[in-house]
Amino acid sequence: MQASDSIASLKQASGEPFSLIFPKNGHTRLLMHVSFWTLFVISHLLYFWPLSYQIQITRPMLAAYGLYYLRYIPVFYGCMLVYHQLRGRLGGFQLWFSVLVASLIAIHLSTLAMFYIASVSLDIEHAAPAFQMLWRLYMESDLLSRKGLFMVFYDFEDLQLLLLPASIKVFKTAIINERIRMQIQKEGLLAEINSLKAQLSPHLIFNLLNAAYAELLPFSHKAASYLASLSSVMRYTLYKGTQHAVALKEEIGCLKDILALESARSQSRSKISYKQLGRIKPEHQVPALLLVSLAENAIKHGVHDSYQKSYVRIKANIQDDTLHFYIINSLPQLPESDAGRRPDSGIGLNNIVRRLKAQYPKQHSFTISKNESSFAIDLTLPLRAKNLL
Structure with a gap:
């Protein structure tokens, strides 16, 4: 069973509510992602509805702000890709700081791309005054100037809108990781219980093997060494096999004993x-x-x-x-x-x-x-x- 199969089985075993929130079906997941981002953009555009009595809402204005909120979609998935690529290499503060830096770079580049598309395909002069101000700031300012520092601050402030989708993703990842950890612990406990059930007087078995080794040694050193190797393998698998981690030296020692026994058997x-x-x-x-x-x-x-x-x-x-x-x-x-x-x-x-x-x-x-x-x-x-x- 692969790790992805394990995650899928854990989702299925966790009950219907979890499957409804985080479905494993590809088409359903795609539909939920599209639905979420559609509601995300529409809900932010509805912000202008109460202002329609004070200012004239034009199509260029809605299109400009539609582009403004749509740019969060590639930024979010790009940051998630960076997170998954670095998760196994970095941890703690280093991981989240790297994701934050990547998010700032992505939001800045996407903002520049958005304003460029808006300047080519839309009439900026009919856009909202705030949109025009930001367009001039990003398209006409130097990043190292005082206005450039304001751009960095604005990029950082823009990341607030990613808190909701990022929180959902972190929540989902935390649930899956916790269930995998609990499943691994459960499997380890079951393996240990089964091992204990199989231990029928292990000390008696080893005492008998030691006695047989002592009786066999005067007649055949080779046969006695094989019996000693067998005893070592049994002792290792019995006492060390249920542990999560062992010393590499001990694992290699058991491996050599098994290879010696198999070499003798196959000749x-x-x-x-x-x-x-x-x-x-x-x-x-x-x-x-x-x-x-x-x-x-x-x-x-x-x-x-x-x-x-x-x-x-x-x-x-x-x-x-x-x-x-x-x-x-x-x-x-x-x-x-x-x-x-x-x-x-x-x-x-x-x-x-x-x-x-x-x-x-x-x-x-x-x-x-x-x-x-x-x-x-x-x-x-x-x-x-x-x-x-």
Whole structure:
């Protein structure tokens, strides 16, 4: 399930009122946006209705002020685009200050464009005196002059009219983010409960494995080392698997144990390799079982599903507090009649993609490359992510 599907399901589960206010249907959303901005422009033009007894309302005047209020539409959506582009890179004061600066630039440029269009297509001389004054201010003044400072002040004052649509957008985003956070916490709690249910006397199991290791060691060091690796993997998945974040060193240690066991099981039929560049720091963290799950997916589809020569190659590069994890596995060569029935990666990778989007919003990259003979995953993520739950 992708992150967008998760948001859609949360909206649906939240009840009918939420769906009516923030519909997920594209046509309905477009209709609501058009309706809102139509009411926005008309309601501001109705401001002149009480003045119709004092001044003459002309078509050029209404057209000029119609352009004046219509310019808020591209400004609003442009600022929202800037917000979504910077949200994963900046936070707090830096994010909102950047959006404010972008809003001031956008409102100033849109005002200049509006006055230029008005001067070309409308008769400025028949527009309202206030509109004519602003037209001269923007079209004939230098931005660095005293009048230019007044223009900046006027641009800032103009942003007040964007408070209503911006508040609606912020309110919607806050509701969705809160519901996603609660859903993630709920899923984590359920996973922890299920894990606790599955823990049938774990200490007894580990004691038995340690006893078997001690009995086996005098006869076969290799078999004893395999049993020790199995015990380490079980201990890690049991005690660390329910945590949101673990030390990268521990995750890599479990990954190496699994690769060693799989290499021993498949023997000469498969070649499994792991290469690491860079130094792991104590503060480096990753989501629990993330790398292990990627390795298990590669082993399942590259080794277990094949009776031919196969391979799994993993490369981890740690540089500047960033992990670049690349894994590629061979795919079994199927007859042409069965080529369309090649097994898919299934739910596992979809859950990983969803988890990465929730914990590293716009801070990671996850690329899948696939052909008839191989399947590769290229993952890059920060090792000190602020949003890592």
